[in-house]
Amino acid sequence: MSTTKRRAVVVGAGDISRVHIDALTALEIEVAAVVDLDEQRANERAASAASVGTTDLHAVLGAGNIDVVHVCTPHDQHAPVALAALAAGVNVLLEKPLANTLAEADRLAAAAATAGVKAGVCFQNRYNPTVRAMRAALESGDLGPVLAASATVAWSRTGGYYAAKPWAGQSHRSGGGVLINQSIHTIDLLQWLVGPVTEVSGRAFQLHPIPGVDVEDTAAFTLVHTQPDGEPVRSTMWATNANATNAPVTLDILCERGSLSLRGDLTMVSADGTTSVVSDDPPGATTPSYWGLSHKALIADFYATLEDPEPFWISLADALPAQRILAGVYEQSGLYGG
Numbered sequence: 409m410s411t412t413k414r415r416a417v418v419v420g421a422g423d424i425s426r427v428h429i430d431a432l433t434a435l436e437i438e439v440a441a442v443v444d445l446d447e448q449r450a451n452e453r454a455a456s457a458a459s460v461g462t463t464d465l466h467a468v469l470g471a472g473n474i475d476v477v478h479v480c481t482p483h484d485q486h487a488p489v490a491l492a493a494l495a496a497g498v499n500v501l502l503e504k505p506l507a508n509t510l511a512e513a514d515r516l517a518a519a520a521a522t523a524g525v526k527a528g529v530c531f532q533n534r535y536n537p538t539v540r541a542m543r544a545a546l547e548s549g550d551l552g553p554v555l556a557a558s559a560t561v562a563w564s565r566t567g568g569y570y571a572a573k574p575w576a577g578q579s580h581r582s583g584g585g586v587l588i589n590q591s592i593h594t595i596d597l598l599q600w601l602v603g604p605v606t607e608v609s610g611r612a613f614q615l616h617p618i619p620g621v622d623v624e625d626t627a628a629f630t631l632v633h634t635q636p637d638g639e640p641v642r643s644t645m646w647a648t649n650a651n652a653t654n655a656p657v658t659l660d661i662l663c664e665r666g667s668l669s670l671r672g673d674l675t676m677v678s679a680d681g682t683t684s685v686v687s688d689d690p691p692g693a694t695t696p697s698y699w700g701l702s703h704k705a706l707i708a709d710f711y712a713t714l715e716d717p718e719p720f721w722i723s724l725a726d727a728l729p730a731q732r733i734l735a736g737v738y739e740q741s742g743l744y745g746g
């Protein structure tokens with residue numbers, strides 16, 4: 409890796425930008441600028457990183473000498489910002505989802521694949537110690553084939569949340585609600601851990617409507633995955649923003665010779681019947697635990713592999729399957745023109 413100090417630009421100075429800036433500061437990566445359409449927000453967030461705030465992304469890109477653009481904008485503003493960075497020949501680290509529609513996500517992934525720079529997506533939960541342990545246990549083959557998998561995301565998003573982030577309750581800007589915004593991480597984990605998905609069947613709807621909000625708050629679906637041995641297996645998932653609190657995500661995988669059960673911590677039952685627990689509690693984490701704790705690990709890895717010739721391991725193409733799954737549920741529900 410180059411010894412020159414890396415220079416980052418953070419675009420979108422809202423809640424998640426704080427997590428990116430904290431990680432960049434801890435990693436001693438310079439925040440060259442913070443860009444937001446709202447100048448005051450840009451300036452305030454920039455001040456926390458001894459950086460400069462601006463509303464002019466194109467001026468920042470035109471000035472050059474930027475290693476990575478972090479895209480932390482609302483969903484409908486992922487593609488325009490990322491495409492501008494790619495066109496300027498700058499590496500891109502994109503917050504989830506890829507975009508507010510599947511068509512836009514496909515276009516962006518195709519552009520990134522030929523841009524000649526690195527592009528990655530913040531599916532940080534793939535770095536959680538528990539999730540890594542699940543993946544390692546499944547890859548070892550010791551537990552045998554998966555027989556069934558199920559997941560739940562039962563969170564709370566109130567009128568106050570949508571008042572603070574109006575875009576999140578407007579389907580033309582967010583592309584949807586609980587599936588595309590909150591539970592996309594768990595959808596990604598299901599397909600990454602159990603296997604590629606060949607069938608999606610589900611419904612998304614509003615269970616507990618909030619005035620002015622037109623996105624789904626609840627969804628239930630089944631997936632059919634192909635396992636490494638070619639055998640199909642079904643998973644089920646239920647997700648809601650209408651819960652009264654943010655409960656831990658659950659993810660259960662039953663295998664022929666053991667099981668994996670994630671509820672915050674991971675409980676593994678091995679082939680010999682022994683039970684072990686993996687904690688999901690990295691010290692010093694500043695992210696709300698229900699978001700997942702591993703932004704810093706993902707960001708560190710992205711910068712550490714910037715000069716490697718191969719794509720980042722969570723490239724835009726690697727993030728497409730989760731977006732295809734949720735778009736399939738939207739289409740079957742007649743939502744968002746999907």
Ligand SMILES: NC(=O)c1ccc[n+]([C@@H]2O[C@H](COP(=O)([O-])OP(=O)(O)OC[C@H]3O[C@@H](n4cnc5c(N)ncnc54)[C@H](O)[C@@H]3O)[C@@H](O)[C@H]2O)c1
Nearest residue numbers: 420421422423424443444445480481485503504530573699
């Ligand atoms: N990985 C995770 O766990 C995680 C967690 C929370 C949010 N997110 C994602 O982060 C993104 C931002 O979410 P948030 O909660 O920080 O939103 P937010 O509403 O708090 O902040 C978004 C900011 O972007 C600014 N903005 C809008 N359009 C812009 C543009 N074209 N150029 C520059 N700035 C622009 C807004 O003014 C606002 O300040 C979303 O994609 C969201 O899904 C990811």
